[in-house]
């Protein structure tokens with residue numbers, strides 16, 4: 001397991017496409033594999049690290065650069081970083097990729113793809129309705145640009161896949177990149193640990209009676 005090196009999983013996609021949902025699912029799976037994980041979720045970052053920033057291109061870029069910067073610091077200390085922000089602009093995503101890769105880290109871009117009309121119907125946070133009637137301006141996909149990734153490591157199509165399907169797709173990609181053990185290896189590790197415990201236990205059992213007899 002290349003846990004020591006850390007890596008950055010970078011979700012990008014429209015509001016409501018599934019970034020937070022998948023970030024949490026993937027984080028759970030990574031923690032099972034004893035990887036230290038930190039999620040940098042767009043909404044949370046905007047409430048803290050990027051508090052006060054708006055939705056102009058300049059502010060969006062600043063927000064993403066900050067997430068990229070923190071991701072790089074965490075990843076180089078062995079953390080599996082998961083960024084889950086819209087990150088609508090390709091050039092800034094690529095800039096973040098370059099800075100992390102220059103540091104020797106892996107950057108896995110995941111395009112969480114879903115058509116706008118499905119998202120408007122899904123409307124998890126009621127934002128599409130507001131954007132469509134003009135109550136919110138600069139809303140990505142409605143009144144603000146979203147630039148699709150050209151070469152993402154993974155594309156998940158959340159209008160066609162279940163959360164489990166998309167999570168599996170991402171985990172398989174991480175395995176292929178050598179960033180985590182395959183499910184089989186994890187299972188084997190668990191079995192080995194159990195065997196070890198059984199062995200230790202039976203050693204104790206054989207030693208104890210001797211001690212008692214002696």
Ligand SMILES: Nc1ncnc2c1ncn2[C@@H]1O[C@H](COP(=O)(O)OP(=O)(O)O)[C@@H](O)[C@H]1O
Nearest residue numbers: 015016017018019020021124158161162163166
């Ligand atoms: N394959 C999928 N992956 C992720 N979310 C999905 C998927 N299919 C349906 N959904 C649903 O889409 C919604 C995504 O919301 P959320 O994760 O908050 O989006 P975002 O963080 O991108 O704004 C959730 O209600 C989730 O249950």
Ligand SMILES: [Mg+2]
Nearest residue numbers: 019020042043
């Ligand atoms: Mg979210």
